């Protein structure tokens with residue numbers, strides 16, 4: 084039976100790969116890569132990672148055209164599920180046509196596939212009765228862990244919960260109830276600007292784990308402007324930036 088390995092690769096440095104990930108990379112016949120375009124930096128990093136971590140270069144890369152998500156669609160959930168279905172069709176076809184009956188395909192997931200990564204969702208819709216395959220997941224270092232390590236903090240405080248959410252949700256719904264520690268990912272718009280900064284500390288990181296990593300931490304009201312500036316500079320320099328941050332409420336919010 085065909086096997087598909089979903090391999091978490093951390094932030095694109097060989098040093099972020101676990102021993103298990105290195106073994107998995109070395110067992111793959113065909114890497115399936117959804118390309119976003121020739122200038123897709125992350126696709127290039129994935130390729131370089133394979134070149135450096137794989138001992139005998141008997142593997143192939145198969146580039147798949149990544150269907151575009153309809154970013155203008157009013158219904159976000161619907162647009163994402165249409166996009167997942169379109170990607171599943173592309174990936175399913177590649178598993179059927181590019182792999183032998185006992186072949187092994189690899190899909191590299193940025194960070195860890197458990198956090199805001201569509202690979203497992205896409206694979207769940209890609210299987211067909213005529214072409215079943217087994218899925219193996221190899222965990223990787225997430226940007227969330229990179230953030231905590233870079234700032235030398237724990238994300239959870241004694242006995243307290245942690246919420247992981249998106250910038251879009253923070254901006255739309257404000258601070259999530261029942262939690263004083265919030266990790267925010269997928270934020271293209273500095274959504275921390277929309278919350279009351281009183282009593283809140285922010286730990287921010289961009290390009291985490293890479294040589295050009297940027298870190299800022301401090302009282303949200305004091306450092307918010309600095310983060311906005313540094314993020315804009317980083318984006319201008321490379322054309323893209325990925326950032327993650329922890330918002331930690333250290334004093335209860337004022338009640339009206």
Ligand SMILES: C[S@@+](CC[C@H](N)C(=O)[O-])C[C@H]1O[C@@H](n2cnc3c(N)ncnc32)[C@H](O)[C@@H]1O
Nearest residue numbers: 193194195198225226268269290291325326327
């Ligand atoms: C599609 S999600 C993938 C997350 C990934 N699975 C993980 O475990 O980190 C992309 C988001 O992850 C975060 N991210 C990924 N790489 C990052 C990096 N090197 N530095 C900071 N944040 C990063 C950003 O919030 C980005 O918007």
